[in-house]
Amino acid sequence: EAQVTQNPRYLITVTGKKLTVTCSQNMNHEYMSWYRQDPGLGLRQIYYSMNVEVTDKGDVPEGYKVSRKEKRNFPLILESPSPNQTSLYFCATRETIPREQFFGPGTRLTVL
Amino acid sequence: AQSVTQPDIHITVSEGASLELRCNYSYGATPYLFWYVQSPGQGLQLLLKYFSGDTLVQGIKGFEAEFKRSQSSFNLRKPSVHWSDAAEYFCAVDEPGNTGKLIFGQGTTLQVKP
Numbered sequence: 156e157a158q159v160t161q162n163p164r165y166l167i168t169v170t171g172k173k174l175t176v177t178c179s180q181n182m183n184h185e186y187m188s189w190y191r192q193d194p195g196l197g198l199r200q201i202y203y204s205m206n207v208e209v210t211d212k213g214d215v216p217e218g219y220k221v222s223r224k225e226k227r228n229f230p231l232i233l234e235s236p237s238p239n240q241t242s243l244y245f246c247a248t249r250e251t252i253p254r255e256q257f258f259g260p261g262t263r264l265t266v267l
Numbered sequence: 268a269q270s271v272t273q274p275d276i277h278i279t280v281s282e283g284a285s286l287e288l289r290c291n292y293s294y295g296a297t298p299y300l301f302w303y304v305q306s307p308g309q310g311l312q313l314l315l316k317y318f319s320g321d322t323l324v325q326g327i328k329g330f331e332a333e334f335k336r337s338q339s340s341f342n343l344r345k346p347s348v349h350w351s352d353a354a355e356y357f358c359a360v361d362e363p364g365n366t367g368k369l370i371f372g373q374g375t376t377l378q379v380k381p
Contacts, residue, residue: 186367195276197357197371198311205365213368245311247369253318254299254361256369260310 157182159259161246167265168236176231176262178246186249187229188256191215191242198245204229236266269294271360273372280348281380288343288375290358299361300341301369302332306354314356317341328352353379 159180168174180187185206190198190213200213204223218240220232233240246259272291280286292298302314315326322334332343341358355376359369 188367190369195373197271197373198359198369199371200366200368203367205367211366213366247367249367255301255313255316256367258303258311 157257159246159248159257161244161259161262163262164260165263167267169267170237171235173232173234174236174264175233176244176246176264178229178231178259179227180229180246180248180257181227182248182250182257183226184248184250184257185226186251187223188213188247188249189219189221189229189231190245190247192245192261193242201231201244233264236264238266240264241266269298269360269362269370271358271370271372273356273358273375275375276373277376277378279378279380282350283347286343286345286348286352286377288356288358288377290341290343290372291339292341292358292360293339294360296363297336300332300334301359301361302326302330302341302343303357303359304328304354305357305374311357314343348377348379350379350381353377 162177188203189201192198199215202221204210244262247256249256270293300317303311317334355374358372362368
């Protein structure tokens with residue numbers, strides 16, 4: 156079954172404690188992205204990756220890092236989380252053509 | 268810069284009534300357009316998409332949407348709403364180029380009255 160998985164699904168942490176949210180896909184897609192969802196703002200792209208070892212900033216990259224060492228994995232790293240990073244995070248993948256995106260189930264992060 | 272506007276933040280309809288959710292986009296060429304639904308506490312589910320061709324597209328759960336280039340709109344419709352349709356709906360446009368980014372509207376929350 157084609158899917159995008161994220162872990163953990165829920166996380167409560169404290170300010171400054173480094174964390175990683177993993178994302179994995181089994182569709183062999185080249186494009187992967189991270190979005191955050193906040194009330195009234197819809198979803199905004201944090202980072203994206205066109206392929207292995209190719210990553211770039213999206214619209215709201217401050218406070219986040221990513222890496223793409225394997226095609227299937229695209230972890231999101233918060234090295235020093237702050238309360239304004241409390242949000243719902245989605246990983247997504249996309250094939251080059253057609254340009255349809257597939258979303259993971261989401262990770263709800265709370266930073267105290 | 269491209270943008271997507273969903274003018275209605277919140278809509279309430281009675282069960283069995285028809286539904287239309289509005290979406291306007293700003294983009295010069297023919298865009299790739301999507302509607303997603305998010306039930307409470309759930310992820311995003313693709314309802315339908317428009318890439319080209321027939322401007323009336325059918326999706327899952329009885330939804331359809333019509334692309335109108337002259338109005339820069341991609342409104343979502345359903346002839347008879349069910350209580351299970353209560354959710355948040357997002358319109359999105361694919362950003363051309365290599366960012367792999369979807370530009371989302373702010374979302375419309377649908378409430379269904381019994």
